Amino acid sequence: MRCPVCEGGTKVLDSRDGRQGEIRRRRACNDCGHRFTTRERIDEVLPMVVKRSGERQPFDRRKILLSLEIACRKRPVSPESMENAVRAIERWAATCGERGVDSSAIGEQIMHHLHALDPVAYVRFVSVYQSFETIEEFEELLHEMEKAEATDPEGQRTLFGGLEAVERPLPGLRGARRREEGEGEGD
Numbered sequence: 001m002r003c004p005v006c007e008g009g010t011k012v013l014d015s016r017d018g019r020q021g022e023i024r025r026r027r028a029c030n031d032c033g034h035r036f037t038t039r040e041r042i043d044e045v046l047p048m049v050v051k052r053s054g055e056r057q058p059f060d061r062r063k064i065l066l067s068l069e070i071a072c073r074k075r076p077v078s079p080e081s082m083e084n085a086v087r088a089i090e091r092w093a094a095t096c097g098e099r100g101v102d103s104s105a106i107g108e109q110i111m112h113h114l115h116a117l118d119p120v121a122y123v124r125f126v127s128v129y130q131s132f133e134t135i136e137e138f139e140e141l142l143h144e145m146e147k148a149e150a151t152d153p154e155g156q157r158t159l160f161g162g163l164e165a166v167e168r169p170l171p172g173l174r175g176a177r178r179r180e181e182g183e184g185e186g187d
């Protein structure tokens with residue numbers, strides 16, 4: 001980008017997320033030193049999601065947010081952190097330069113972000129998701145969980161129960177499991 005004052009070359013000092021998919025960059029001119037801010041919109045054209053069956057459907061951010069919200073229920077994860085994760089996944093999908101993204105790749109993105117957000121939420125998602133083939137199936141499970149929780153306060157524990165069922169230890173899993181056990185489960 002050229003300097004608006006002298007048309008010299010510029011460098012980026014700082015980048016941050018602005019409102020609604022916008023990236024704000026603080027720039028400085030290499031020649032005259034002028035400092036200015038640009039706002040760039042990332043390409044908002046989201047790819048289609050390709051299910052295992054080969055069927056394509058539009059990218060749906062609500063499903064991703066719902067997955068995060070349920071995995072993070074009663075965990076110290078702010079709505080803002082979840083929103084940031086959804087936005088990051090949207091940016092990933094919008095910029096990976098493919099005509100479609102596999103629903104399984106979206107599941108992996110969700111795991112990646114949950115791993116950074118909260119170990120227990122991560123284990124919940126992984127333990128449930130690994131037994132399902134696609135995010136669509138996971139979504140069905142989410143609805144079942146919602147229903148179970150509405151009728152039975154212990155429903156969530158039942159559905160997410162048996163963390164031992166996660167056979168392959170994944171990064172962060174061991175610590176997460178220990179932490180959950182330490183929360184006075186043995187009553």
Ligand SMILES: [Zn+2]
Nearest residue numbers: 003006029032
């Ligand atoms: Zn300049």
